[in-house]
Amino acid sequence: xxxxxxxxxxxxxVGGLLSLDLLVFHRHARAVTMRExxxxxxxxxxxxxxxGAFIFATRGPTAGAEYLAGYLIEYSLSMDNVFVxxxxxxxxxxxxxxxxxxLFWGVLGAxxxxxxxxxxxxxxxxxxxxxxxxxxxxxxxxxxxxxTAGTGHVDPAANPVLRLVxxxxxxxxxxxxxxxxxxxxxxxxxxxxFAALVVIESSDIMFAIDSVPAILxxxxxxxxxxxxxxxxxxxxxxxxxxxxxxxxRFEYLKYGLAALLAFAGLKxxxxxxxxxxxWLSLAIIVAILGISIAVSVLATRGRGDPGAGDADLIxxxxxxxxx
Numbered sequence: 241x242x243x244x245x246x247x248x249x250x251x252x253x254v255g256g257l258l259s260l261d262l263l264v265f266h267r268h269a270r271a272v273t274m275r276e277x278x279x280x281x282x283x284x285x286x287x288x289x290x291x292g293a294f295i296f297a298t299r300g301p302t303a304g305a306e307y308l309a310g311y312l313i314e315y316s317l318s319m320d321n322v323f324v325x326x327x328x329x330x331x332x333x334x335x336x337x338x339x340x341x342x343l344f345w346g347v348l349g350a351x352x353x354x355x356x357x358x359x360x361x362x363x364x365x366x367x368x369x370x371x372x373x374x375x376x377x378x379x380x381x382x383x384x385x386x387x388t389a390g391t392g393h394v395d396p397a398a399n400p401v402l403r404l405v406x407x408x409x410x411x412x413x414x415x416x417x418x419x420x421x422x423x424x425x426x427x428x429x430x431x432x433x434f435a436a437l438v439v440i441e442s443s444d445i446m447f448a449i450d451s452v453p454a455i456l457x458x459x460x461x462x463x464x465x466x467x468x469x470x471x472x473x474x475x476x477x478x479x480x481x482x483x484x485x486x487x488x489r490f491e492y493l494k495y496g497l498a499a500l501l502a503f504a505g506l507k508x509x510x511x512x513x514x515x516x517x518x519w520l521s522l523a524i525i526v527a528i529l530g531i532s533i534a535v536s537v538l539a540t541r542g543r544g545d546p547g548a549g550d551a552d553l554i555x556x557x558x559x560x561x562x563x
Contacts, residue, residue, distance in 0.1 A: 249469075250463075254470060257287070258344075269340075272338035274481070275287065275480075277478050277480075278535035280475075280478035284475030284477060285519060290313075291467060292308050292311060293303060294467075295307045295464065303464060306372070308522060309455075309458045310455040310458055310468030311468040311472050313382075313504070314451055314468060316480075316500060317447065317450065317451045318555050319497065320447065322493075324481050326480075327396070328439055328443075331396045332396070332432050332436040336420055340481075342436055343440075343476070343477040344539060346440040347476060349437075350476075353441070353444055354452065358466050359408035359462065361453065363451055372511060375508050376452075376506070376507075377505065377509070378505070379469050381487070382501050383499070383505060384502075386494055386497060386501065387499075394406050396436075399439050399442060399443075401438055401481060403434060405434075406432065408431050410427065411431065411434075412429050414432070451469070452465070453504070455504075458507075483537035489537060493532050496529055503524060503528065507521065
């Protein structure tokens with residue numbers, strides 16, 4: 241199958257899925273239940289793996305393994321995004337009914353940013369191969385930072401992009417339904433929902449700096465890198481609604497993610513002298529994630545009402561912080 245036809249199938253499929261999601265299944269603002277989130281996680285994972293089977297059938301087993309490895313890397317690194325979303329929704333007091341719409345546009349922006357990073361990364365690698373060592377070093381540094389960091393604190397108010405937006409565009413005191421902008425007496429005003437979207441998009445740029453080089457350590461095929469990223473990201477919204485109240489149960493996952501980034505970094509740095517089979521790489525990725533998740537679940541077993549504090553903040557409705 242030609243590359244052009246593969247891209248056309250992917251674009252039509254993703255465009256159709258996103259249109260159905262926004263215009264049919266979530267046309268009206270409403271809170272997403274845990275059961276609904278679990279169902280959508282299943283659907284998005286099945287679609288992601290199904291597209292991997294399509295790549296396996298049309299491009300061969302090596303390409304299929306590369307897609308699956310990239311998908312697992314992006315999906316697992318998305319766990320960090322779940323924590324950030326929880327903090328942002330609490331800070332901006334985003335009503336539960338509007339959270340899905342906010343994440344929909346956040347995910348759409350993330351896909352666009354990933355495309356830019358992937359094109360830039362592959363062009364750099366093709367034009368100047370030694371940049372692979374820079375990417376590898378970046379991943380090793382990120383792995384060290386993730387493994388040695390404490391519980392961490394995300395302060396949306398300190399986001400420079402948000403501060404710039406507030407200086408340029410006045411922000412309303414409260415939410416105006418699902419609107420990102422409203423007009424008052426001839427003036428265009430942003431709403432807190434738009435302010436939250438700005439922080440989500442700017443945060444995703446930082447996540448892309450880590451995740452894109454990690455996947456480029458597996459393959460530089462732009463089609464495989466982008467499609468595996470896109471399917472993992474599209475399932476991120478449902479993953480958030482499913483795991484937001486269970487974040488505390490995955491307290492050791494960050495060490496697994498750090499190990500995953502370190503593995504990708506070492507693979508990049510040693511790629512010129514040592515070739516690791518893609519199936520072995522896939523097995524290592526699965527083992528790292530499986531062990532870190534199992535250790536987290538066993539270590540936190542028996543805890544009462546895990547993550548209740550965060551869940552209460554996320555579900556709480558109220559006025560937006562003063563802008």
